[in-house]
Amino acid sequence: MTPSTISLTVTAEDRRIAVMASAAVGLAVAEAAIPLPIPGIKPGLANIVTLLVLYRYGWRAAAWVVGLRIVASALLLGTFLTPTFAMSLAGGLASLAVLAMLVRLPRRWFGPVGLSIVAALAHMTAQLLLVDLWLMPGVSLAGILPFFLTVAWVTGLVNGLVTARLMEYAETRTTLAEPAA
């Protein structure tokens, strides 16, 4: 038997993604502890991390962070491969698709608040679509859509404002979210 060595080369980008993903997982798990009466309603604080990564490191890194956050937080919360996981995945993919388009818009005109709101609405719409098509077919989507989209609008606005504030802060302190390599 020859001893084999498996070595993984870790790039600086890997480290950055790992740090940001763990921050997102932390937020996702923490907000799961908040008792909320209606399933599907939550602040979605992890999306602040997504937006920060999108602006700082680009869409590819943001997609990695979202994917890692969805899988890792589902494993931690015990919802992996359950309908909750499917909804989370559908929402994540939808918001990433929307963000891929919106991030190309001129920065002078569109900032994190606008992106956050549209991404939140896409996230919620995809989840409700999944509920409508797969989980509970026949539920009247028109009846519940306005309520859930209103909630998504508010959480999207708040998360966008937090992101904008953090980005402003990061301009003055370049050490924010910079991993110690």
Add this chain to the structure above:
Amino acid sequence: MRAVAAVSAYLRPGDALILALTLVLIGTLWANRGTRGDGVVVRRGGEVFLATDLRLNRLISVPGPLGNTLVEIHAGQVRILSDPSPRQLCVRQGWLAPGDNAICLPNRVSVERGHSGHDSINY
């Protein structure tokens, strides 16, 4: 109004536009809530005579063994307007609530307001 000033400091022109457009979109959805996906099923002798929704105002004449039963759809509601049956029970029910149904006997006509497909309970 200091909160508004603090919020708008982080808004770029396009963001304000997105904010306004999405608000209008959500407002429109609120206004149209319940008018879509609300179905009406008219049955004659147990067979579906007509499956429609509440969006269009109309009078539907359903021929039964005793004569015509008139079903009225108006302003997102449905009722039996007239029926040749002697007791007039279905006519007296008036406008149907979502999920309700009215059965006109012995003219063998029934009207159901609600989903014609699955719902979360019987699914």
